[in-house]
Amino acid sequence: MKLPKNIRDNLRFLCIEIDSLLESLESCFLGDVAVQGRRILDRGGYAYNLKVRIHNASLTELSGLNTGDASIMSLRGAEFIATDLERIAELCRESVKQINYLEDIRQLHPEAYPPMLALIREGIAMIGGAARASDSRQALQIGQLEPQVDRAYHALYKRYITALNAKHKRTESLVTALFIAHNIEQMGDALRNMSETIISANIGQPVNFERYHALQESVEHLETAVLKGPLKVVPIAETRSGSAISGVHAGSGRDRETVAIFKEGQKSKLKEERQGVESWHEIYPGLAPRILSYKKRGQSAALLIEHLPGLTFEQILLNGNRRQLAACLERLNETLQSVWTETRNKKPVAAGFIAQTRKRLPEIYKIHPEFQQSASEICGLKKPSFADLLASADAYEKELKAPFSVYIHGDFNVDNIIYDPAEERINFIDLHRSRYMDYVQDVSVFMVSNYRLQILDHKVRQRIMAVAREFCESARRFAVQQGDDSFEIRLALGLARSFITSTRFTLDKSQARSMFQRSCYLIELVLNTPIKDVASFKVPIKEIFIA
Numbered sequence: 001m002k003l004p005k006n007i008r009d010n011l012r013f014l015c016i017e018i019d020s021l022l023e024s025l026e027s028c029f030l031g032d033v034a035v036q037g038r039r040i041l042d043r044g045g046y047a048y049n050l051k052v053r054i055h056n057a058s059l060t061e062l063s064g065l066n067t068g069d070a071s072i073m074s075l076r077g078a079e080f081i082a083t084d085l086e087r088i089a090e091l092c093r094e095s096v097k098q099i100n101y102l103e104d105i106r107q108l109h110p111e112a113y114p115p116m117l118a119l120i121r122e123g124i125a126m127i128g129g130a131a132r133a134s135d136s137r138q139a140l141q142i143g144q145l146e147p148q149v150d151r152a153y154h155a156l157y158k159r160y161i162t163a164l165n166a167k168h169k170r171t172e173s174l175v176t177a178l179f180i181a182h183n184i185e186q187m188g189d190a191l192r193n194m195s196e197t198i199i200s201a202n203i204g205q206p207v208n209f210e211r212y213h214a215l216q217e218s219v220e221h222l223e224t225a226v227l228k229g230p231l232k233v234v235p236i237a238e239t240r241s242g243s244a245i246s247g248v249h250a251g252s253g254r255d256r257e258t259v260a261i262f263k264e265g266q267k268s269k270l271k272e273e274r275q276g277v278e279s280w281h282e283i284y285p286g287l288a289p290r291i292l293s294y295k296k297r298g299q300s301a302a303l304l305i306e307h308l309p310g311l312t313f314e315q316i317l318l319n320g321n322r323r324q325l326a327a328c329l330e331r332l333n334e335t336l337q338s339v340w341t342e343t344r345n346k347k348p349v350a351a352g353f354i355a356q357t358r359k360r361l362p363e364i365y366k367i368h369p370e371f372q373q374s375a376s377e378i379c380g381l382k383k384p385s386f387a388d389l390l391a392s393a394d395a396y397e398k399e400l401k402a403p404f405s406v407y408i409h410g411d412f413n414v415d416n417i418i419y420d421p422a423e424e425r426i427n428f429i430d431l432h433r434s435r436y437m438d439y440v441q442d443v444s445v446f447m448v449s450n451y452r453l454q455i456l457d458h459k460v461r462q463r464i465m466a467v468a469r470e471f472c473e474s475a476r477r478f479a480v481q482q483g484d485d486s487f488e489i490r491l492a493l494g495l496a497r498s499f500i501t502s503t504r505f506t507l508d509k510s511q512a513r514s515m516f517q518r519s520c521y522l523i524e525l526v527l528n529t530p531i532k533d534v535a536s537f538k539v540p541i542k543e544i545f546i547a
Helices: 005-029 033-042 044-063 071-099 110-132 136-143 145-165 171-203 209-219 267-283 313-319 322-342 353-359 361-367 386-397 440-451 458-481 487-505 509-527 531-536
Strands: 232-238 244-250 257-266 291-297 300-306 376-378 381-383 406-408 417-420 425-428 435-437
Touching: 005 033, 005 044, 005 071, 005 110, 033 044, 033 071, 044 071, 071 110, 071 171, 110 136, 110 145, 110 171, 136 145, 136 171, 145 171, 171 209, 209 257, 209 300, 257 267, 267 291, 267 300, 267 406, 313 322, 313 417, 313 458, 322 406, 322 417, 322 425, 322 458, 353 361, 353 386, 353 487, 361 487, 386 487, 386 509, 440 458, 440 487, 458 487, 487 509
Parallel strands: none
Antiparallel strands: 232 244, 244 257, 257 300, 291 300, 376 381, 406 435, 417 425
């Protein structure tokens, strides 16, 4: 951790102060409560002042840095370490107060506490060195002290609970003892937090122990020849499902290159993605990245995925030139139609767009309660509630099925499509929802993911809408070629579903209302179309996707 001298010095003073307080607390358990306990209580302000100095100095340094500066993680780390150290000081004071409630300290089994405090002091003694030297190994050693403290705490906990269950006369003393033991256990948690903070600063991204070990195990599968220098992990994104995505970089300076993508999160989500990628390799090779490593730990898992060269469709859409965007869109349409043709399955399938929408209504209403509209009447015109509108649409949709199914992406947003201009190649990422389904699902998701981009510049907005319309025309041509007469009516329901469900990702009331109204309008258009006239229905794309 690269820290300014004043922060390093104050951090050292704070570590020394906390060690001194822990030493005094040990003496309290050995019987010297009156003197050492008073000393701990009287020195509460010193640790707090040192923490504030570190926070203020870090804030001053951070204010002069640019976004992405390598020092940011170190400075924030110093703040977190100072906070955890001061937390230990607070726990020392709280423990002394609890000890003073005891009539006889021997009721506490005090001999059990000095070994626990010795473990805490051992960790505190390593904090400064691990931070100064950016030593992840030493940071791991600090974190590994926490399970030892935890085991000692649980032994005490069982001892106290057994005594309480025996209906011992010293109930109040035993409850107090539980509080004191819990204080020491929380000191172990603070040690673990500090060790994770140092490791996070060293690799450039917030990590916990599980994630760090998963990353270590994963990168062992990379060829050592690829790792030409120090390994660096750079955060890319946090998904809505809680997964964290990072780029793994090797080398430094001009030789620095991205060698893989590291993804960590819920085991069920990553297992689905792994299966999705493997399915794509079997069904349509070359479109999905390779899985380099998959590791499980409890309920979490980690994926190391091949890094794909190129840019996301979103990046090209917003920042690329017209020629590059046109080439990307053309290649995307060609790729999709090839996938749809080669994976075409004659079995009809129902997407259930309205059922998907109704499933997400509770989340939508939490963000936008105003959408939970009741029935109304305006000048004799009756308007059903939104819930009734969806119920009618759900019943209508049950009469519809896609005449065939294809293998779809399942989450076809603009940031899940990679285009490599050099190779003129399209790749898909984030494939945990891939399955055989109505291709209209991918079409509608892609179109609305364009619409919901929060871009205010009118010219850029016009370009985004033009892309959505052109993409739709390509899908329409495919539908005509395949004799898909109900494509348009299903597209209307798919767009309605994507518009309304996308509102839960924005707090912009104007944009959310615009998407909600489009959803209602499309559903009403569908409901006003008799089933026998489905083939003649057409979505008013130009009116819906207007800048």
